[in-house]
Amino acid sequence: MTTAATSVYVYGIVPADVEPEPHASGVGDPPGEVSVIRHGEIAALVSMLESDRPLGTPDDLTAHAELLDGSAAVAPVLPLRFGAVMTDTEAVENELLGANEDEFRSALEQLEGRAQFVVRGRYVENTILRELLDENAEAARLAGEIRDKPEDATRNERIALGEMINQAIESKRAEDTRKVVAELEEFEPLVNQREPTHEEEAVHIAVLVELDRQKDLEETLRRLGEDWDGRVELNLLGPMAAYDFVMKRAPEG
Template sequence: MTVPATTATASDTLYVYGIAPADVRPPRSTGVAGARVRLLHESGLCAAVSDPPERLRPRRRDLAAHQAVLAALAAQGPVLPMRFAVVSPDADALRTQLRVGRQDLTRQLEDVRGCVEMNVKGAVVPGCFAQLVRRDERLRALAARTRRRPGYQANVQLGEAIARAVRTEARRAAQQVLARLVPLAVRTAEGEVDDEQVLSVSFLLRAADERRFRDAVAEQARAHGDRLALSVTGPLPCYSFVDTRPAAPAGR
């Protein structure tokens, strides 16, 4: 979706929470900054909106309010969630977006119907150095050389080698975790990783499979807990599996 040209003033702008089928009821919970949430309808769809505050900041209560509105919509059916702090220039611009994007948005709503998003992260665990050294011939040789000729540089080299080995073990465990979890999902989306967080993947799941998925994550946490610290977050709105391309993020 693209944003049509507009001459709207700041007072016309709308804070947008998400897009849903037209037959949903307005959420009873208040929105960001305590604003009343209402539905703007167009072409068989609706957008949950409210008046934006003068300043949009990611305060905990406003983030929670944003999530509560999405949860109320999701309880009624599929929803295409917006990230926090997205606004539309005015009601006409948003209606145009819904009308022009109706076919694609409707398809995406069907794609996530009955689904939730779960996010799994995996962080490196230092692990048992002694076990690593026993298993890895190169580490054993480096450790033996360090014992024979101790010194600052030798200790640094050994420490760096062990750190690399720990990360390698964690990444190997992450691949084994994915091999178990991916078949349970409808789709997956990879997130950013680094040397410490070696696993970050979002899973689109049928809501009925959430318990089975959590059990599988717990099983993998037990199996690989000496190398990889797993955490699971959700259920979440399906942020990672929709592309609404709404109005520009608030920058006021």
């Protein structure tokens, strides 16, 4: 009976004194047990994976993110992109850790005590439309023209109104994103503005902040959410690994 060849799946880079949670599991079916490979002051979070086992199931993606995000809540972690597989533990130690030791150690020092959070907000459709029509007389006129009329008869007006609304929402989004960033200035964050994933998205930013300020961050966004009650639905995700700021790709091996 032949034993399946294995590779090493790498999740991210951590300080050498980090220990994985007992029974922590990673990608694969069955999930691989997570361990660490150390080199000097840094280490890699890894698990073994059958070499011929394809990656990319929803469970794999979830396991990758959950391990990194759980680690980021207690220690600095430099996340690798999903799918980082190397031939064996020697390759991880020499080609990944040894070859990038100074860069990885410096990045971990910058992440010490910090984690990423994502702020997302979506406009409440009826509220934002009413706001836009109140501010734009031409849009209000077009809306009045097409009300209760068949689509075919008002096609041009509907297209023109749709373009006006899209442009107005883009302008609102930029303005409201600036407001959120300004509200968060006290946390001295690193900020990455993400592309909107929905046409009615009001704000979508990633911020890197001190972990011990999490409750203050939640309170600031709660107050902002109250100010925007009925206009924008705000959500805060995290803590998570610093994907937007230090994502790395493992060398082929």
